[in-house]
Amino acid sequence: MKTLIIYAHPEPRSLTGSLKDLAVSTLQDAGHDVQVSDLYAMNWKSAVDAADFGPDTDSPLRIIRASGRAFDTGTLTPDVRAEQEKLLWADMIIFQFPLWWYTMPAILKGWVDRVFSFHFGYGVGPHNDVQYGERFGEGTLAGRRAMLAVTAGGPESHYSERGINGPIDDLLFPIQHGILYYPGLEVLPPFVLYGTDRMTDEQYPDAAKAWTHRLLTLDSTAPIAFRRQNFGDYEIPSLQLKDGLEPTGRTGFGLHVN
Amino acid sequence: MKTLIIYAHPEPRSLTGSLKDLAVSTLQDAGHDVQVSDLYAMNWKSAVDAADFGPDTDSPLRIIRASGRAFDTGTLTPDVRAEQEKLLWADMIIFQFPLWWYTMPAILKGWVDRVFSFHFGYGVGPHNDVQYGERFGEGTLAGRRAMLAVTAGGPESHYSERGINGPIDDLLFPIQHGILYYPGLEVLPPFVLYGTDRMTDEQYPDAAKAWTHRLLTLDSTAPIAFRRQNFGDYEIPSLQLKDGLEPTGRTGFGLHVN
Numbered sequence: 001m002k003t004l005i006i007y008a009h010p011e012p013r014s015l016t017g018s019l020k021d022l023a024v025s026t027l028q029d030a031g032h033d034v035q036v037s038d039l040y041a042m043n044w045k046s047a048v049d050a051a052d053f054g055p056d057t058d059s060p061l062r063i064i065r066a067s068g069r070a071f072d073t074g075t076l077t078p079d080v081r082a083e084q085e086k087l088l089w090a091d092m093i094i095f096q097f098p099l100w101w102y103t104m105p106a107i108l109k110g111w112v113d114r115v116f117s118f119h120f121g122y123g124v125g126p127h128n129d130v131q132y133g134e135r136f137g138e139g140t141l142a143g144r145r146a147m148l149a150v151t152a153g154g155p156e157s158h159y160s161e162r163g164i165n166g167p168i169d170d171l172l173f174p175i176q177h178g179i180l181y182y183p184g185l186e187v188l189p190p191f192v193l194y195g196t197d198r199m200t201d202e203q204y205p206d207a208a209k210a211w212t213h214r215l216l217t218l219d220s221t222a223p224i225a226f227r228r229q230n231f232g233d234y235e236i237p238s239l240q241l242k243d244g245l246e247p248t249g250r251t252g253f254g255l256h257v258n
Numbered sequence: 259m260k261t262l263i264i265y266a267h268p269e270p271r272s273l274t275g276s277l278k279d280l281a282v283s284t285l286q287d288a289g290h291d292v293q294v295s296d297l298y299a300m301n302w303k304s305a306v307d308a309a310d311f312g313p314d315t316d317s318p319l320r321i322i323r324a325s326g327r328a329f330d331t332g333t334l335t336p337d338v339r340a341e342q343e344k345l346l347w348a349d350m351i352i353f354q355f356p357l358w359w360y361t362m363p364a365i366l367k368g369w370v371d372r373v374f375s376f377h378f379g380y381g382v383g384p385h386n387d388v389q390y391g392e393r394f395g396e397g398t399l400a401g402r403r404a405m406l407a408v409t410a411g412g413p414e415s416h417y418s419e420r421g422i423n424g425p426i427d428d429l430l431f432p433i434q435h436g437i438l439y440y441p442g443l444e445v446l447p448p449f450v451l452y453g454t455d456r457m458t459d460e461q462y463p464d465a466a467k468a469w470t471h472r473l474l475t476l477d478s479t480a481p482i483a484f485r486r487q488n489f490g491d492y493e494i495p496s497l498q499l500k501d502g503l504e505p506t507g508r509t510g511f512g513l514h515v516n
Contacts (some may be wrong), residue, residue, distance in 0.1 A: 024396040046304040046364040060271035064455065083268060102436035104359060106304040106371050110364030136422060157496040164487060164497040166431060167512045176431055178360035186401035189407040197322065229422060238415040239422040253424045254512045 001032040001218070004090035008039045008108040015196055016151055016223045018204070019211055021148070026215045035086055045079065046110025052077055068118035071244045076117060083115040089127040090220060093146040093185065097198070099153070102171050112179055121183045130230065132237050135182050139230030142184030145223060148172060149211070150190060153197035168192055173253040177226055185221035225258040233258075259290040259476070262348035266297045266355040266366040267418055273454055276462070277469055278354045280405070284473045293344055297365045303337065304368025311337055312481060319334055324375035334375060341373040351404040351443065351478060356454070357411070360429050370437055379441045388488065390495050393440050395486030400442030403481060407428060407469070411455035426450055431511040444481040483516040491516075 005023055009016040020036065027034050050057045054075040056247075061084050070076045084226040087093065097104050104112075116122065125134030134142075152168070159168040170189070176187045186247060191214045193199075214221075227233045234243055244257050263281055267274040278294065286291050293458050308315045311324040312333040328334045334342075362370075374380065384394030394398075410426075417426040418426060426448070433434065434445045449472045451457075451465050470480075485491045491503055504513050 004332075010305070011319040011321075040305065040307065044305075046368060047268070047302075048296065048358075048363065049298065061269040063269075100306075101374065101440075102372050102432040103367070103368075105306065106364045106368030108360075109361070109367050110304060110455040112359050113364050116359065147402070155496075157498055160498065161509075162513060164485075164489040164492055164499070164514065165436065166514065169282065170428065170510050171432055171436075173424060174360040174432070178429075181304070182359075221447070227422075234422055238413075240415055240418065251507075252418070252428050254510070255420060256422065256424065 001027070001036050001091050001092055003092040003094060005034065005036045005094045005096055006039070006111060007036055007065040008095075008105045008111075009177060010040045010239055014098075015193075015199065015207075016096060017205075018143045018151065019151075019193075019207070022073050022211060023094060023096065023215055024056050025077070026212050029218060035089070036088065037083060037111070039111055042079070045114070046107050048110075052080065052093055052114060061179065063188050064118050064123065067173050068123055071117045071119045080114050080117065081110065083122075084117075084120055085116070087141060087144075091144050093144065094148065094149055098151045098220045101170075102165065104175065116179070122220050124183070127171060127237070130136050130236065132239060134184070135229060136177075136226065137181065137184065137228065139182065139184030144185055144191065145188060146185040146220075147188040147218070148175065148190040148192075148234050149214075151193045154194065154195040159194065177256060181224075181226045184247045187226065188218065188221045190222050210224060259285070259350055260348050261285050261290055261292050261350040261352060262298070262344050263292065263294045263352045263354055264295055264366065264369060266353075266363045266369075268298045272354050272356075273451075273457065273465075274354060277407065277409075277451075277465070280466055280469060281354065281473055282418065284470050288474060292335075293347070295341060295344065295369070297369055302365050302369060303372070304365050305365060305405060306368075306371045307469040308371060310338065322376050322381065326381055329375045329377045338372050338375065341369065341377055342375075343400075345373070345399060349402050351374070351402065352407055353404065355407045357429075360423065362433065369450060374437070377474045382441070385495070388494065390497060391485060393444070393487060394435075394484065395439065395442065396488065397442030402407050402443055403409065403446060403476075404425045404438045404443040404475070405446040406433065406450075407472075409454040412452065414452040415450065417450075428511050435511070439482075439484045444477065445484065446479045485514050485516050 007020045024034050050061045053070040096225060097108050110228045120140050124139050127133055131253045143170045157163055161167050171189055234241055241255050264276045269275060284406040310318045315324045326331055351433050355362050378398055382397050385391055416423045419425050432449055436447045492499055499513050
């Protein structure tokens with residue numbers, strides 16, 4: 001297995017940093033190849049702007065057009081091209097980060113905004129009567145798998161079905177479905193550690209054991225069964241779920257899991 | 259009314275830029291005071307790191323502790339302190355941005371990550387038998403209102419109850435509830451423009467008219483009725499919604515709207 005870890009924390013000695021180190025050693029000891037994109041160490045540029053698209057960028061900047069043209073001509077900046085190449089090298093991508101304000105840190109969102117360019121992350125495949133582009137189950141990254149590995153400050157009850165933060169599956173849906181599944185990645189259930197704001201050193205071994213177990217069972221872990229866009233479940237082009245396909249009582253994001 | 263507009267787009271001549279300009283002129287013409295934080299023009303720093311917390315920051319960096327100490331001693335960086343002061347000046351805060359990958363651009367997430375420091379955005383108020391901090395209806399920004407003004411590339415049907423992206427209210431819940439309501443802001447229903455990837459110049463006047471109408475009716479617009487944390491709807495400290503409070507058939511994020 002070739003694993004790419006996208007890691008976003010400013011402190012190497014943090015819990016997130018320790019879990020990243022553990023992932024690298026565990027996977028390597030099991031005979032897998034591992035690359036790490038350490039976004040803070042790379043001083044990753046977060047903001048999409050005209051400088052991303054080379055000297056021929058139009059003014060005013062039209063991002064989709066500029067992004068697609070730079071991708072097509074190989075003139076995206078070297079940092080972005082390197083990340084795209086790592087993604088195409090990998091067959092497993094792990095995103096390791098703390099939940100900050102219920103989503104990813106800005107530096108990681110900046111990785112998504114810049115690396116998932118037009119014609120790479122989106123704008124792939126034709127639109128016609130039977131498909132609306134290649135996305136949600138098809139796309140550049142189809143055949144690869146991804147997983148979120150996140151730490152959450154609050155206790156698990158706050159992220160449960162009736163918890164005040166909302167269910168963790170729903171909080172992560174815009175990432176897991178909207179960012180990862182969109183360009184074709186199969187998404188494994190997330191590894192979530194709760195209560196990390198008050199976690200003690202004595203609790204770390206249990207967390208490490210749980211994470212190691214997930215890492216060593218990636219091959220046998222079934223992905224979340226998100227519905228594919230172009231295979232009969234949705235009307236085209238409205239992309240509404242066809243009547244009668246939902247399990248009884250299921251609403252919201254849960255409609256899009258089979 | 260004193261309105262702060264947090265604006266995140268790299269191109270001033272973009273649709274988002276035009277709508278921001280329209281908001282400024284419309285509100286000023288109606289006699290309101292307006293300030294704009296133009297994050298791209300400010301070259302806003304997105305990444306939380308040790309440099310945010312002054313020269314006395316501990317190593318290894320512990321973000322919550324460092325953030326709270328720097329806030330308490332007035333040693334957060336000047337850019338962050340200026341934004342906190344603008345928030346305390348305003349009684350209405352508008353966030354104007356394009357939806358990129360179903361959430362805010364990285365530069366705006368970096369504004370949240372850095373400006374909503376410990377003891378300002380979170381970590382406010384005591385934890386005891388009857389409250390779990392001052393948040394979700396209480397907090398530093400209580401008594402102020404906020405609204406998202408976003409552009410979405412795809413058509414509205416994709417963001418509807420059965421649409422493949424998920425309902426727009428659920429996509430925005432982590433922002434509206436988790437980021438805005440958390441420190442006490444009352445959140446007005448969002449202004450969302452759909453189909454902006456294919457919007458023509460001829461369609462702009464209708465969009466401008468709709469936005470102007472929202473801007474001129476802010477005072478009479480009722481906020482989303484998110485449930486307050488410490489006023490009897492939730493068990494403390496599990497923060498689970500008490501049995502029997504949910505409208506029939508409501509699940510997921512919708513449980514937390516009264």
